[in-house]
Amino acid sequence: MRRRTVGILVCLLGVALAPAGEGTPESQARPVSDIVALIEAAPAGATVDVPPGLYRGSLRVRRPVVLLGHGQVTIDGGGQGNVVELLAPNITFQGFTVRGSGSGVDREPAGIRAETGPVIIAENRLEDVLFGIDLRTASNSVVRNNVVVGKDMDPGRRGDAICLWSSHECVVEGNRVRQARDMVFWYSENVDVRNNEVSDSRYGLHFMYSHNTTLRDNHVWGNSVGVYLMYSNAITLIENTMERNRGPSGYGIGIKECDDVEIRSNRIIANRVGVYVDNAPLSQGAFGRVHQNLIAYNEVGMLMAPSNHSQQTWNNGFIENEQQVATNGRGNLLANEFHVDGRGNYWSDYAGFDRAGDGRGDVAYVSQSLFEDLMAREPNLRLFMHSPAQQAIEFTARALPVMLPQPNFVDEHPLMTPPQVPGRTVSPGPTGRMGALCAGLLVAGALVMLAGTEPISRMQGARS
Amino acid sequence: MSSGAVQTAVPLPRPCSAARNVISFARREVRDAVSSRWFVLCTGAFAVLAVGVSFMSLAGSGSSGFAGFGRTTAGLLNMIMLIVPLMALAAGAGSIAGERERGTLLYLLAQPVSRLELLLGKYLGLGIALTGSLCIGFGLSAGVLAAKAGGADAAAMLMLVAFTCLLAWVMLSVGMVVSVVSRKVAVATGVGLFVWLALVFVSDLGLMAGAIVFKLRVQELFIVAMLNPLQAFKMGVIVQMNASLDVLGPAGMYASQTYGRTLPWMLVGVLLAWGVLSLAAAGVLFQRKKSI
Amino acid sequence: MIRAERVTMKFGRVAAVNGVSFEVAPGESVALWGSNGAGKTTLVRCLLGILRARGRIEVGGCDARRRGKALRSLVGYVPQELAFHDDTRLGSAMSFFAGIRRVPVSRARELLDQVELDGHERKRVRDLSGGMKQRLALAVALLADPPLIVLDEPTSNLDAAGRAAVMKSLVALKQRGKTILFASHRPDEVASLADRVLVLKRGRLIEDTRPSLLWPSEAGVLTLRLFVDAERESDAAGVLRGAGHLVNLNGHGLCVAVPGDRKAEPIEVLHRSDIRVRDFQVLADYQPDWSRS
CATH class of the missing domain: 3.40.50.300 (P-loop containing nucleotide triphosphate hydrolases)
Structure with a gap:
């Protein structure tokens, strides 16, 4: 009885959510076995055009076929287990709407699960699924232009939107992910991750023990953490944008114990921490490079563990971060390099000059702040940021150099102009509203002024 | 003066309602304030600072076109927390003490008005004058932002203006307490300056020292800090713009997670409590004051 | 009222x-x-x-x-x-x-x-x-x-x-x-x-x-300026006050308020106390600050 009620509700929901033009009432929903029958009938490698409509049940594809939904086929798993399982190599699954996976985390039910590769999963829309696209040992696969919207529940209970497990040589591109846990890569090497958008999730792009990967032109915003690299070596991030990732850790990019990571030409904006570096590079002889990036408007531009060493940071624009570079705990960052081959970084709070005119400041940029030092000692003091008391402390330290702490690091060759970083520009809001506010405020002020004119004329006017 | 027969039929004059008297005093106060050098000076100084901070904070942002809770707001915040309490405390401190020193207080109280009406009227008038002064400064600043940044968020700016006005009214109340008990403007201004120092610097620095020495827990630190109206103001602005206090580290995150949506109201509540209680205290002290 | x-x-x-x-x-x-x-x-x-x-x-x-x-x-x-x-x-x-x-x-x-x-x-x-x-x-x-x-x-x-x-x-x-x-x-x-x-x-x-x-007088109150020896001025003021007169002693000399019809009274009082009045002057329009007396 109860199950039937739920079923009806799901159907009603299905009708309500069905894209316009599809218009399939519940009475016309067909069982998934109809699709299975089509697949069984087709020869290997054939293209199967699935007739438009709503199909209910879990679909298991066991033959190498090209399945096309043309955006007019919805498969609803009814909240039970995986919705689509790709169980043979060389399957293409394209143009479907997939929804209604189970929601128990223990069995990790997914919208589309591939157990072997290569497969192509493209242009699908996944809704109300716990895990989205889950590749298990499905190497050489392509995941392209899918949209994944997770279940509307507590972030801690959500599943991963796109998950690669031990799936090498894959391409993940053009996907849009929202309201999920992570887009995560486990033990997967040589993956090409490009042009994806991830928002409102936990970790936008998450790498665990996955080496030799390039991330290019991805846009991650509004997540708890933008990109988190853990125990993964030889990762290159180029021309990505990480914006407003402000969860409890809130890293635009977090790097933990990775070797040979190169971060170049990214836009890292308004995160809690722009780039977090913890023990990277880890091994002797490995490198860690952060260059040509725009690191702006973060609470902390770059946060590094004091034990970190050999990290190279140059040619970046550090613009108006509340703290440009901070140490995570007590200590300093002198074991890392903030200028390479005579080129340092642009610091928006640099107060030096460039007499030679070579684009580099003549005096070093020394990161040395009493308040930041105090905050490293007692993180709770951050509560007093943005207050005159903070300024008073800094002023005291400048006036009495005895009180200045040890320098955090020194950039001997600070740049006078920030590097140009290509990327999408965030469209500025309408000027009109600010203009209207300006006008409104000025009128209010003028009214008060007018109220100040003396009403003598009233007394004189009536006389004459 | 024309002399005439004894007039007994003249209806006895009746005093005005409290509200009308308060408005009369408020209008007079606005008029006096606006035409005073003090007001012009403060308005000018605030406008110059607001515009200057806006310009400077926008200087570095040309390439990105994005300003989160960046230096514009942070710079404005810092400036506001220094200047606005000073303006409001000075205005409040001078109010009653000034009338007393000039001897005008007695003359006003000899009219059919009550002390409370006088106090409220002056408060209202000074508050309006201050608000006007702030509006001009913010208006010019908003003009700079509109012209140079465009994308800066008008709603956030409006929120900043609203909070700043609230702060000004609150500090005005505190100033009036000082004024009511002071005989001379110089004394009142001195005490006001002391209060300003205490609220702006001493309490925060003391609390920081306390946090380090006594290892205060986040909740203790947050609660004690929040009781300072200036910190409440700052946190209020930040929480309205960021939807969270995470900018302020562990204590801020604790507050955001513990109080959630009630947090902004708590902070506004702290400010209102300071304003209302101070004004009430000023009223009671003024009523009880024997010497005029 | x-x-x-x-x-x-x-x-x-x-x-x-x-x-x-x-x-x-x-x-x-x-x-x-x-x-x-x-x-x-x-x-x-x-x-x-x-x-x-x-x-x-x-x-x-x-x-x-x-x-x-x-x-x-x-x-x-x-x-x-x-x-x-x-x-x-x-x-x-x-x-x-x-x-x-x-x-x-x-x-x-x-x-x-x-x-x-x-x-x-x-x-x-x-x-x-x-x-x-x-x-x-x-x-x-x-x-x-x-x-x-x-x-x-x-x-x-x-x-x-x-x-x-x-x-x-x-x-x-x-x-x-x-x-x-x-x-x-x-x-x-x-x-x-x-x-x-x-x-x-x-x-x-x-x-x-x-x-x-x-001041039982129809003639109004006048100010009488008395000229006595400089060193005795304050004694004189004391004596007059003792006798109930309003006195003002300032740079202008010793002034006493007198009813218009008894102008000689202060002189008599001083005479009885052996203070000689050299001269006097009636100031019809001048009223010093009697409160300081």
Whole structure:
């Protein structure tokens, strides 16, 4: 009885959510076995055009076929287990709407699960699924232009939107992910991750023990953490944008114990921490490079563990971060390099000059702040940021150099102009509203002024 | 003066309602304030600072076109927390003490008005004058932002203006307490300056020292800090713009997670409590004051 | 009009007004007489309900403690010197008080005409002469045509002409039936305006009498300037005070207030004390500050 009620509700929901033009009432929903029958009938490698409509049940594809939904086929798993399982190599699954996976985390039910590769999963829309696209040992696969919207529940209970497990040589591109846990890569090497958008999730792009990967032109915003690299070596991030990732850790990019990571030409904006570096590079002889990036408007531009060493940071624009570079705990960052081959970084709070005119400041940029030092000692003091008391402390330290702490690091060759970083520009809001506010405020002020004119004329006017 | 027969039929004059008297005093106060050098000076100084901070904070942002809770707001915040309490405390401190020193207080109280009406009227008038002064400064600043940044968020700016006005009214109340008990403007201004120092610097620095020495827990630190109206103001602005206090580290995150949506109201509540209680205290002290 | 019962006002331990009781009938004109510090000003402030005195004060049936505002609406008050923001323009001040007194602006204009301040609306208060200020204060006091006018030494800062103008206005008001209570230390003003005199000394009411009994003379009060040996001037002042005279001893010499028909009396008193009077002078128009005596 109860199950039937739920079923009806799901159907009603299905009708309500069905894209316009599809218009399939519940009475016309067909069982998934109809699709299975089509697949069984087709020869290997054939293209199967699935007739438009709503199909209910879990679909298991066991033959190498090209399945096309043309955006007019919805498969609803009814909240039970995986919705689509790709169980043979060389399957293409394209143009479907997939929804209604189970929601128990223990069995990790997914919208589309591939157990072997290569497969192509493209242009699908996944809704109300716990895990989205889950590749298990499905190497050489392509995941392209899918949209994944997770279940509307507590972030801690959500599943991963796109998950690669031990799936090498894959391409993940053009996907849009929202309201999920992570887009995560486990033990997967040589993956090409490009042009994806991830928002409102936990970790936008998450790498665990996955080496030799390039991330290019991805846009991650509004997540708890933008990109988190853990125990993964030889990762290159180029021309990505990480914006407003402000969860409890809130890293635009977090790097933990990775070797040979190169971060170049990214836009890292308004995160809690722009780039977090913890023990990277880890091994002797490995490198860690952060260059040509725009690191702006973060609470902390770059946060590094004091034990970190050999990290190279140059040619970046550090613009108006509340703290440009901070140490995570007590200590300093002198074991890392903030200028390479005579080129340092642009610091928006640099107060030096460039007499030679070579684009580099003549005096070093020394990161040395009493308040930041105090905050490293007692993180709770951050509560007093943005207050005159903070300024008073800094002023005291400048006036009495005895009180200045040890320098955090020194950039001997600070740049006078920030590097140009290509990327999408965030469209500025309408000027009109600010203009209207300006006008409104000025009128209010003028009214008060007018109220100040003396009403003598009233007394004189009536006389004459 | 024309002399005439004894007039007994003249209806006895009746005093005005409290509200009308308060408005009369408020209008007079606005008029006096606006035409005073003090007001012009403060308005000018605030406008110059607001515009200057806006310009400077926008200087570095040309390439990105994005300003989160960046230096514009942070710079404005810092400036506001220094200047606005000073303006409001000075205005409040001078109010009653000034009338007393000039001897005008007695003359006003000899009219059919009550002390409370006088106090409220002056408060209202000074508050309006201050608000006007702030509006001009913010208006010019908003003009700079509109012209140079465009994308800066008008709603956030409006929120900043609203909070700043609230702060000004609150500090005005505190100033009036000082004024009511002071005989001379110089004394009142001195005490006001002391209060300003205490609220702006001493309490925060003391609390920081306390946090380090006594290892205060986040909740203790947050609660004690929040009781300072200036910190409440700052946190209020930040929480309205960021939807969270995470900018302020562990204590801020604790507050955001513990109080959630009630947090902004708590902070506004702290400010209102300071304003209302101070004004009430000023009223009671003024009523009880024997010497005029 | 006024009823005061055992009015006491203490500042700390000092009683500025101590157990003062009196009544003033409607239409009556009463002077408060006494030296500086006698408690005149404090008593006036108590009567207006500005200071909360112990005892009982009623004006026109309004209790000063409970209905101070209503009480003050029955009273027009003229201070010793008008204190109003110096930057305020006269017209602006007038319309402000018109608002407080709930009268139309036309009434304010009318009163400015009456006190001959019309045409000065744009002048600032600081630019007014002492006499103009007092006329302005009078105009403000009369805005609502209150039945009682209370004045606290209204002429003490004025020159002879200003004094005369204010006194003339007050006499006219008295004739119109206004009740008047005024503090003064000028015998001539008291004699010409008051029906009764309340004599205050150190906060106590020591006499409630008529001017004619205080200075029983139809001829008015004159100032007599006595020339004695310089080293005996202060002795002389002491002797005269002992005999009940008002004395002023300043740079201008020794001055004594005398009833017009007994000008020789001080000379006799001094003669009895072996103080020789070399010469004397009758100053008809000159009234020194008797309160300092």
